[in-house]
Amino acid sequence: MTALRSTPSLGPLLARGALLSPFKRPRPGAAFAGDRLVVPELRVDVDRLSCYERVCGFATGGDGLPITYPHVLGFPLAMRIMSGRDFPLPLLGLVHTSIDITRRRALASTDAYELSVHVAELAPHRRGTQASVVTELRARPGGAVVWESTSTYLARHRTGTSAGPREPAPEPTPEREPLPVLDEWRLGGDVGRRYGAVSGDRNPIHLHPLTARLFGFPRAIAHGMWTVARCLAAHGTPPAVHAHADFRAPVLLPGTVAFASDGERFELRGTGRAGRVHVSGRVDPLTDPGGPPAQEPSSFS
Incomplete structure (x- = not known):
């Protein structure tokens, strides 16, 4: 675990990831035993939060954090990990494919939180390799997790399975009526x-x-x-x-x-x-x- 005093700036991390990407050649079976990055006491910038709420359509003026805002807080830590030399997947071309979010209670914007990010695993995918990035927000340093998310990112590359036996066609799923x-x-x-x-x-x-x-x-x-x-x-x-x-x-x-x-x-x-x-x-x-x-x-x- 590495403790940071604050979240890093995204610009230099994105630039570093872009510069290192051409030198990374993802392959099947890639592994990563990366560090867990932690900001032990994080305070929310309420002015930045208010701007975020307006851009994304959330109600402004309340005391609670929007459900997606902790992802913004943790994203620089995720980029620090994924732009590093030891992360085997190139940052350029990495596709965010899904996110799961669990919020266990309302989160006051005036509270202090402990923020942590780590890569839980690299897993094979039919189109390449998938990374699962876990972000956690704790009520106070050392407290219970009050918000957590898992983001999946896909790096496309040859998997070496094209010459294998053909998989049976999946069973057709019943069509749902379009959502209103x-x-x-x-x-x-x-x-x-x-x-x-x-x-x-x-x-x-x-x-x-x-x-x-x-x-x-x-x-x-x-x-x-x-x-x-x-x-x-x-x-x-x-x-x-x-x-x-x-x-x-x-x-x-x-x-x-x-x-x-x-x-x-x-x-x-x-x-x-x-x-x-x-x-x-x-x-x-x-x-x-x-x-x-x-x-x-x-x-x-």
């Missing part, structure tokens, strides 16, 4: 810049069409965690809750998207009945804040 559309959002071309300013994540794919084209996107794309935050802000969450989201397709900026929900599941998709699904997820209240969620989340990927 509750709202449509017109997203401006500056969404990525606005979210980058409040989160510190100024990845060039989110900032401008010209920089996004360098990485193969026709236009800038919205941050995945902005799309989840915006959906959960619209959906609403109880104080003790478990939320799961799958990132399925990028949201191009500017653009128009539809928010759909049935009260438990939610989606962000293109407009029209056959619109492409960008994010799908589920929200379940915790009946026992100290135990597992009331209902296991469904994965739509």
Whole structure:
């Protein structure tokens, strides 16, 4: 475990990860026994929090942290780990595929917390290698975990399994009725810049069409965690809750998207009945804040 006095700046970490990425060659069976990074006493910047709430659509002026905000607090620690020389996966091209969040109670913005981040495992995936990054927020240094998340990141590479026996075709799953559309959002071309300013994540794919084209996107794309935050802000969450989201397709900026929900599941998709699904997820209240969620989340990927 390594204790830090504060969270590091994201800019130098993103630059270091970009510079080291060409020298990393991910392969099947990659392992990583990384360190756990801890900020023993973290205080929330309430001005930055207020800006985040406005950008993501959460109600402002309250005392509690939005369900997705601890991810923003922990993201620099995750980037410090994943941009390091000993992390075997290249930061460039690493895709955030899903996130699970458990909040066990309301989190006051005026409290002090202990923040920790570590990579739980690297696991083989049919398209490469998947890293599971765990973020935990404790009520006070050494106290109980009050918020935790697991983010999965995928590094695509050859798996060496193409010549093996062919897997049987999966059983078809029954089609569900599309979730009812509750709202449509017109997203401006500056969404990525606005979210980058409040989160510190100024990845060039989110900032401008010209920089996004360098990485193969026709236009800038919205941050995945902005799309989840915006959906959960619209959906609403109880104080003790478990939320799961799958990132399925990028949201191009500017653009128009539809928010759909049935009260438990939610989606962000293109407009029209056959619109492409960008994010799908589920929200379940915790009946026992100290135990597992009331209902296991469904994965739509």
